[in-house]
Amino acid sequence: MVVEGIRSLLMNEKDIELIGSASNAGSCLAFLKNRQPDVLLLDINLPDRNGIDLCKEIRLKYPVIFILGLSTFNQASYIHEMMSNGASGYVLKNATQKELIEAIHLASAGKTYMAFEVAKTLHTAEQQKQSDIILGRREKEILELIKYGFTNNEMAAELGISINTVDTYRKSLLSKFKAKNTADLIRLALIHKIISIE
């Protein structure tokens, strides 16, 4: 559906030629061996592999291709990762024809496109993040175990360290996240994407 949508949005543009499409990373790479477009629209959610990795790989193999990230998600982490892996822009799937065409034109000229919405998301995310929280190896382990409801005693046994040590890490986590207590810690760690819920 999305491919069909793009095709129809670009059909009448005289200076844009759609030379092909692929429904997964494998066939995309196979296609690129024969022909390279000026601009490549790359979905972040691919069936066979991660679009962000694929972006990096394509940029390495074919530095001449400009890549536009394509996703339903106006999510800071995605946009950020995509851009830092060499994308020339980020287009949402609900973009208008005008936006899409503008993005392609800018990308093919080596410039960067970013829709207003997307830029805004990035910006507010940046504001909120302010201080990246850096955790040591042990702190991460402890946090992960706290998430699963382990008590300090259990963690000490699990990791073969003293309960006092576990307690120290716990305190350190609370202070790094500026959390009031365990529940708050879990929430903040999730917001900062240090941990995740599967």
Add this chain to the structure above:
Amino acid sequence: MVVEGIRSLLMNEKDIELIGSASNAGSCLAFLKNRQPDVLLLDINLPDRNGIDLCKEIRLKYPVIFILGLSTFNQASYIHEMMSNGASGYVLKNATQKELIEAIHLASAGKTYMAFEVAKTLHTAEQQKQSDIILGRREKEILELIKYGFTNNEMAAELGISINTVDTYRKSLLSKFKAKNTADLIRLALIHKIISIE
């Protein structure tokens, strides 16, 4: 893009006529006042309101229209809600032309369509879920406050009830979720989608 994709997928089907499309709930309802299709493809993620609610409303107002849920997400909760609000099927945005057409034909005949993938998701979710967790008004409130790191004392003050009462709800939450402690509770509540991280 998606609308364009659907249009092009249905273009050559002789027995399917696309009589219109809308990009939000408001214009969809406005359209329906004048004309009603046999089958309506309804996206779950709409800019102005929730697709699931809209499904319910349309089914009430126009019981003659069969609705097919449309989403990128192969997620049990969505599918479930959509179906229990009267949808005749659930189509993923990466569906093939064949699947889409089959779904429309079945829906217009009053039958239910469900792609294999979707059915599978529902099934496994059902397995995992086993017991839906139902919370009372107060329990939800307390859970929400716990998430933000409030202590029992603070919650009691906030809600104007006794700390003992708060404690009772807390116990009840732990037992309903079979959680070991607060951290575990937060995790399980997130998994069950009772709370969310914004």
Add this chain to the structure above:
DNA sequence: TTACCGACCCCCTTTTTACGGGATTGCCTG
């Protein structure tokens, strides 16, 4: 080389949670 930092350990106090019992009210439904 000094100074910082992460990983490790210890002790003490207070607060908060966990968990085991109760109980009452009022509403809704079979």
Add this chain to the structure above:
DNA sequence: CAGGCAATCCCGTAAAAAGGGGGTCGGTAA
């Protein structure tokens, strides 16, 4: 009308966590 259930309150005790303080040791970066 009885029974269920949500909402409210109470009382314990024990365990955990929060919040202070202190320390050693080794690596590494200024």
